[in-house]
Amino acid sequence: MRLEIIGNIESVKNSTNLLIIKTPEATARVWVYSDSIIRVNVSKAFDETDTSFAVIQNPAGQVEYSESADEIVVNTSLLKLRISKSPLRFDFYTADGKELSKDDERFGINWQGERVINYRKLYPDEKFIGLGEKTGNLDKRGDSFTNWNTDAALHDTKTDPLYKTFPFFIGIHSGLTYGLFFDNTHKSYFDFGATTDEQMSWFGADGGDMNYYFFGAQSVAKIIEDYTWLTGRMEMPPLWSLGYQQCRWSYMSAAEVLDIAARFRKEKIPADVMYCDIDYMDGFKIFTWNKETFPNPKSFIAKLKAMNFRLVTIVDPGIKIEDGYKQYDEGVDKDYFAKYPNGENYTADVWPGHCHFPDFFRDDVREWWGSAFIALTEPGVEGFWNDMNEPAAWGQNIPWLVKFGDKFMPEVRNAYGMQMARATYEGTRKLLGNKRPFVLTRAAYAGTQRYSAVWTGDNSAYDEHMLMGQRIVSSLGITGMSFVGVDIGGFTGDPTPELMVRWNSLGVYTPMFRNHAMQGTIMREPWQWGKKSMAIIKKDIELRYRLLPYIYSGFYQSHKTGIPLSRTLAIDYTHDENVYNVKYHNQFLFGDSILVAPVESTRLTADVYLPAGEWYRSGRDEKYSGGQVYNVGAPLTDLPVFIKAGAIIPMQNVEQSTNEKGNGILELNVWYGGEVSGFVYYEDDGTSYDYENGDYHKREITFDPVKRTITFSEVEGTFKSNFSKIEVVLHGFEALAGKQKQAKRLKQFENLSVSFTIEF
Numbered sequence: 001m002r003l004e005i006i007g008n009i010e011s012v013k014n015s016t017n018l019l020i021i022k023t024p025e026a027t028a029r030v031w032v033y034s035d036s037i038i039r040v041n042v043s044k045a046f047d048e049t050d051t052s053f054a055v056i057q058n059p060a061g062q063v064e065y066s067e068s069a070d071e072i073v074v075n076t077s078l079l080k081l082r083i084s085k086s087p088l089r090f091d092f093y094t095a096d097g098k099e100l101s102k103d104d105e106r107f108g109i110n111w112q113g114e115r116v117i118n119y120r121k122l123y124p125d126e127k128f129i130g131l132g133e134k135t136g137n138l139d140k141r142g143d144s145f146t147n148w149n150t151d152a153a154l155h156d157t158k159t160d161p162l163y164k165t166f167p168f169f170i171g172i173h174s175g176l177t178y179g180l181f182f183d184n185t186h187k188s189y190f191d192f193g194a195t196t197d198e199q200m201s202w203f204g205a206d207g208g209d210m211n212y213y214f215f216g217a218q219s220v221a222k223i224i225e226d227y228t229w230l231t232g233r234m235e236m237p238p239l240w241s242l243g244y245q246q247c248r249w250s251y252m253s254a255a256e257v258l259d260i261a262a263r264f265r266k267e268k269i270p271a272d273v274m275y276c277d278i279d280y281m282d283g284f285k286i287f288t289w290n291k292e293t294f295p296n297p298k299s300f301i302a303k304l305k306a307m308n309f310r311l312v313t314i315v316d317p318g319i320k321i322e323d324g325y326k327q328y329d330e331g332v333d334k335d336y337f338a339k340y341p342n343g344e345n346y347t348a349d350v351w352p353g354h355c356h357f358p359d360f361f362r363d364d365v366r367e368w369w370g371s372a373f374i375a376l377t378e379p380g381v382e383g384f385w386n387d388m389n390e391p392a393a394w395g396q397n398i399p400w401l402v403k404f405g406d407k408f409m410p411e412v413r414n415a416y417g418m419q420m421a422r423a424t425y426e427g428t429r430k431l432l433g434n435k436r437p438f439v440l441t442r443a444a445y446a447g448t449q450r451y452s453a454v455w456t457g458d459n460s461a462y463d464e465h466m467l468m469g470q471r472i473v474s475s476l477g478i479t480g481m482s483f484v485g486v487d488i489g490g491f492t493g494d495p496t497p498e499l500m501v502r503w504n505s506l507g508v509y510t511p512m513f514r515n516h517a518m519q520g521t522i523m524r525e526p527w528q529w530g531k532k533s534m535a536i537i538k539k540d541i542e543l544r545y546r547l548l549p550y551i552y553s554g555f556y557q558s559h560k561t562g563i564p565l566s567r568t569l570a571i572d573y574t575h576d577e578n579v580y581n582v583k584y585h586n587q588f589l590f591g592d593s594i595l596v597a598p599v600e601s602t603r604l605t606a607d608v609y610l611p612a613g614e615w616y617r618s619g620r621d622e623k624y625s626g627g628q629v630y631n632v633g634a635p636l637t638d639l640p641v642f643i644k645a646g647a648i649i650p651m652q653n654v655e656q657s658t659n660e661k662g663n664g665i666l667e668l669n670v671w672y673g674g675e676v677s678g679f680v681y682y683e684d685d686g687t688s689y690d691y692e693n694g695d696y697h698k699r700e701i702t703f704d705p706v707k708r709t710i711t712f713s714e715v716e717g718t719f720k721s722n723f724s725k726i727e728v729v730l731h732g733f734e735a736l737a738g739k740q741k742q743a744k745r746l747k748q749f750e751n752l753s754v755s756f757t758i759e760f
């Protein structure tokens with residue numbers, strides 16, 4: 001194997017919006033995307049079409065740079081990229097000269113055959129967060145990872161790779177932050193000081209270009225904003241998908257699904273969504289219904305709707321080889337399947353038996369796939385679950401010579417699931433008219449947030465898995481995926497009642513709240529765990545529904561800025577060492593101001609680290625000062641949840657589903673804090689795209705402890721709030737000077753759309 005390390009610059013050319021730098025080995029290109037984003041591409045065979053599955057932005061324009069005998073310096077108002085000429089190396093600094101990240105002086109970028117690697121300097125105190133769906137610690141220093149989308153059934157807390165590829169990480173050192181997105185869909189590798197002698201970190205891929213975007217903003221939040229500006233942000237999810245979701249592999253008939261739904265209503269446990277896993281189909285043929293067990297999909301779904309439930313159905317990519325089956329015949333006819341280089345369709349075995357696989361990399365195939373959903377939308381399905389799209393087949397690796405689009409499998413495998421989710425989203429959005437589809441995918445690549453929610457695949461029913469699942473949810477948040485869930489209760493194995501209760505209580509604070517379990521496991525619905533457990537599960541699900549106005553506003557934030565709903569503490573408390581301590585690294589902020597500390601089901605007390613500031617224990621309003629560890633009670637009825645001082649949390653009354661009207665009162669909870677604080681409240685119809693045309697209701701709510709006021713800004717947007725009244729509930733105001741008995745609930749206010757102020 002030949003090793004080539006990139007050498008000296010031969011020429012530099014300034015083109016319209018990029019610098020082109022040649023060495024004997026390759027050509028390097030440098031673009032500026034914004035003041036805080038610079039792109040570097042080093043290639044032996046640059047493809048001028050320069051397409052990306054992830055990136056939706058274009059370079060900003062002319063690259064500003066200066067050149068001397070030794071180096072080229074690219075400047076933006078925030079960043080300085082020093083490119084040394086002999087040999088070619090890329091070193092990034094803040095505009096005022098602080099070193100953010102540089103190539104390893106000795107090895108820089110190099111090739112071993114097609115494999116391209118970038119060795120970079122490792123800083124003594126450097127930490128690494130990101131890469132999305134990865135096992136291991138929050139701080140990935142000392143670990144290495146591979147991206148190769150895999151059906152990782154039975155994975156444990158060490159398994160790698162899993163189902164998804166997000167080649168984006170954030171480095172933290174010397175009080176500084178930077179981000180790096182390696183946009184390359186080949187099998188890729190990241191090593192955060194695992195295999196080197198504390199000198200280098202490195203990343204690379206089996207082929208393609210050394211193609212990365214460097215983010216230089218000096219806050220993790222701003223880096224996430226920049227990354228999601230580059231790769232896109234989620235749309236507003238349908239409100240119903242934020243309610244409780246009940247799934248199982250499988251509810252075997254329409255009658256069974258309806259029974260389960262009716263039982264939720266009978267027990268008065270709020271819920272919004274039922275699922276059909278693979279057994280609703282006829283012989284696992286996608287876009288069909290089993291005629292015996294689901295004889296009349298339309299009336300079945302109408303009955304569900306009458307109970308205020310929506311239905312999500314699963315689809316896998318494998319199309320059964322069977323003459324007379326519509327999707328098969330059409331696919332063969334139009335040549336829509338992935339192929340061997342001689343033109344034969346690639347075949348593999350999965351649930352339906354022998355299958356072909358749609359080539360989602362082609363526009364016409366995505367269009368075809370998307371329009372086939374009429375078989376599901378016509379009877380009334382509104383949610384579409386994309387499984388097995390790594391793609392997975394029984395015990396088989398896809399041969400490397402199979403072609404997708406004009407590329408061979410190894411080049412694009414990591415983007416297959418994303419392109420399936422894209423086809424599903426684009427097709428169902430069209431079919432549903434002005435209604436928002438809910439799309440859920442297992443495999444994904446950077447940018448998937450534009451099309452779909454994700455879940456973390458087949459987890460297991462034990463405590464360690466629950467805790468790791470939370471880390472993965474927060475880690476996916478760093479890489480742009482806000483709408484994320486895990487199988488609550490654990491997919492494989494049977495949870496103890498305690499674990500079920502505990503996991504469900506964490507589900508309240510999981511962006512997607514779905515209970516799901518594998519074939520052959522004990523039934524999982526809330527009433528299967530005995531009266532006492534059911535009562536706790538019910539209360540927690542009720543809390544989820546009470547929090548929906550806060551949660552929906554949190555998703556609006558993700559939609560607008562990319563900041564995830566589930567936030568590792570590394571986002572807001574980046575330079576606080578305790579955040580990375582494995583004792584506390586599962587903790588997270590849910591939205592702006594709810595801190596959650598996941599705790600095993602076997603422990604009834606927990607050490608919780610509260611970062612700087614003041615905190616209140618939720619439900620008890622006891623006050624804690626931050627920057628300390630507390631040992632707190634953690635009974636199954638009361639997961640340790642803390643509210644940040646100054647928090648403004650809008651809540652509503654308990655409803656049995658998001659389809660209910662509610663009592664029309666928005667309960668605005670305010671926790672006393674020493675500083676001015678604010679909250680952006682957002683509401684819309686929850687189902688349509690009218691918000692894109694200004695039909696929403698948004699206002700800023702500000703708490704001011706000095707003026708002793710809570711101010712509501714004027715409403716922006718045309719949507720009329722579902723709440724006619726606002727009731728303010730004060731927490732921690734008792735000690736305020738001058739008022740002996742501070743009322744907890746202030747009288748209700750009309751929810752006017754003009755600005756108004758409340759005094760306390």
Ligand code: MIG
Nearest residue numbers: 248249277278314387457458
């Ligand atoms: O081979 O559709 O991860 O959620 O229940 C297993 C059956 C296929 C894997 C998914 C799981 C789903 C199951 N699927």
